[in-house]
Amino acid sequence: MGHKIDSTQAVRYSALFPAFEADAMAAMIEREPLGEDNVPDLILMNYKGADFVGHKYGPDSDEMRVTLREMDRQVKRMLSALEAKVGNDYLLAVTADHGMPPEPSSPDRRHLAPSIVDLLHEKFDPEAKQLITSFEPENGQIFGSVRQVADSMAFPNGMAVTPDNSTLIIAESQSKRLTAFDIGVDGNLSNRRVWADLGDGVPDGICIDADNAVWYADVPNKRCVRVREEGDVLQTINFDRGCFACMLGGVNDRTLFVVATEWRGMENVAEVARTRTGQVLTIEAPASGVGWP
Secondary structure (H helix, E strand, O other): OOOOOOOHHHHHOOOOHHHHHHHHHHHHHHHOOOOOOOOOOOOOOOOOHHHHHHHHHOOOOHHHHHHHHHHHHHHHHHHHHHHHHHOOOOOOOOOOOOOOOOOOOOOOOOOOOOHHHHHHHHHHOOOOOOOEEEEEOOOOEEEEOOOOOOOOOOOEEEEEEOOOOOEEEEEEOOOOEEEEEEEOOOOOEEEEEEEEEOOOOOEEEEEEEOOOOEEEEEOOOOEEEEEOOOOOEEEEEEOOOEEEEEEEEOHHHOEEEEEEEOOOOHHHHHHHHHHOOOEEEEEEOOOOEEOEO
């Protein structure tokens, strides 16, 4: 189509790119121990060809049509590599992260309205207008300034925000407590306080439920614990391995999902990874999940 491809970056914006992605995926499938035990393997691929070409030339362009044909051809190649390794015993899920309008707003790149930046400044930084420091219009990425809003945290770990966006709760693993802050309209934190003293608990990932209780995952104690503000323990679920993260989801957000694996210390991380002891476990929860994330 007459486009000059004279750099590795230019390859990304062409129908040549899917072949490189497929090469990497096929090599991974060949070298990794897929399907060698009874634990399901999860393969994630961010197949970016259509995204790059769509942002530059538009979804209705000839460049996009050529790229999609090549992506289809490379998908067949990757699935052939997978079937050669594990047979037909797999589930394929395909999803897209966004769409876009049919006509670009500039001859070279598609641009989102600058009014998005104006709106963010109007709401969160009306005086200085320094919240957004740069903006990539072709892929809608907004970059803001970074500032420290708290210090003296003892291994800050999981974080959650209450559903009214007013309170941030942080798991301080080494202090064995949950710490809370009030969240200002400008994002600053104030009114630091101990939300819950956990005794011998070592909090990792956390989430909030509709009863204003917090679940926390605990690696060394191999459990997930539900506590209310000030530390009263409402429920403890014990496991046979360390719990690293927990989140409420599923139907009506009433299922507690727990990421767990054996823990043998930092010095043995590679050994544990090879033994593949990670699991995602589910338990029915007494209250629905709320807040963020």
